[in-house]
Amino acid sequence: MAADISSGGSSTITTYQGQGARMMLPAWVIIGFFLVLPVGMMLVYSFLTKEFRGGVIWDFSLAAYDQFFFDRGLFGDEPPKIEWTYITIFWRSIWQAAVATVLCLLIGFPTAWFIATRAGPARSIWLFAITIPYWVNLLIRTISMKFLIRDNGPLNEFLLAIGVIGEPIGLINTNFAVQLGLFYSYLPFMVLPIYASVERYNMAYSEAAADLYASKWAALRFVVLPIVKPGIIAGCILVFVPSLGAFLAPDLLGGAKNFMIGSLIEEQFKGNAGNWPFGAAASMILLSMVLVVLAFYARAQTKAGDR
């Protein structure tokens, strides 16, 4: 959808020729001053020295990044070893986000395909049904999930009652609970872009494949998938990126053991353990990871556009 609008900028309607910069000004000022500038400031802060109990001292220092990657012992005088604590937290976040993305894809692709191949009215209704949960408050959705899967929650009660399990399955505060929460939070983000590309897909290609004796599944694998790939990639990114920095799902569903990047950053700016430069450094590492993924996506889109 976004790509359509950006390319739509080439339209030839120029009623307000020459006024563009002026009308863009409010957006520039607000986003520039209250988003670009703060993020730039975080970058600067990540190279400063920490002040105890929050805040910074204006002395250039690489200590924040050093603390992230290296362990120099209690007094900082031992030879540096790799510090695994934070790398592990980042790795766990990547893993959790990746599993959530795969789960979304497994459920989201068939759903998107099914909806896109319905007749008009049925299609709108299905699509609307899939979209609604996205607009329900994320906090409420996460709380609902927590309520549903906790040890004495309705899911366990139900499974116990029908005799599938003998004792409650401990879902809450596990890695899987976080993955489920992320999956649940961002599933519509997977369905919608895939739906958009399947909707544009010309069935004649599948027919041609069938005429040439391709089985249905072969047509799906070798004809449909390459064509709808941009939609799949867009969906994966829309799920992966917010999952990576998610705060609510790990905090409410994961418990203390399943710490992710979001909580690590949060902790540096709230509470007494505050280390602003370290939190800023972790934010910058997260942001660069996201930008790398987005750059990869932009390149894939440009290539797809060239064809």
Add this chain to the structure above:
Amino acid sequence: MAARLDLRRFPGFLPITWLCLVLLYAPLIVVMVYSFNDSNSVTLWGGFTLRWYVEVFTGPEAPKFKAAALNSLAIAISAAIVATTIATAAATAMLRSGQFRGKSVSFVLINLPLMVPEIVTAVASLVFFSAIGFQAGYLTILVAHIVFCIPFAYLPIAARMQGIEGAYEQAAQDLYATKWQTFRLILLPLMAPGIMSGFLLAFIISLDDFIITNFVKGAGIETLPTAIFGSVKQGIKPNIMAISTLLLLVSVVLVTVSYLLGRKGQTTPTNKGT
């Protein structure tokens, strides 16, 4: 023909779609159902009751939630109005003004709030506001909300504007309408459904936000999500489920209205067919 149609069907896709729907709705429906549960143990079913709803409005936590709801509402309305205005101007610049300096950067800039992870925006805003001496309070929440509402307001507005042919504006200009008259009397009415739906999306997004609000709000100011989050820390109580159900219904109604507006918009003159 039957065989051709069959190419669209894959065994298992229908059950997966239903599974998808069940997964999306089950937690919400469970909470809705349990918000009517007449039992103090939360999980065991003790019959139908409305007492948790009564408690939301009259119970010991009622003043807190009432204040939070009013804050949320005031901030969401103001943020959505400002963001929609900015987004309308931006869409006019992007789609009606030909080339200008910084146009390609502008597109990235408008979408930037969607790209920066929320937690990073949250802590960056906190640090920035404290550095420039901006007292945390309503104003900091409002400003932060305006920023991330802009892209959400922009998308439907730009999509709508893209669908409107230039001929109407051209005709107005030929009849000596000024640019401002053309905008106010021609473009704006045609844009109305898109603007309304942009406003509603921005409103919901603002109402929805927890992370950024939680960082930039001052002590003592709560919005509904931060108030709910605070209460949930002590366990999910039935009155929280009642509040959640109410908020959920508000979102569903607003999205439905936005959706119907979008559909209605498609019957007015646009160049969809070309």
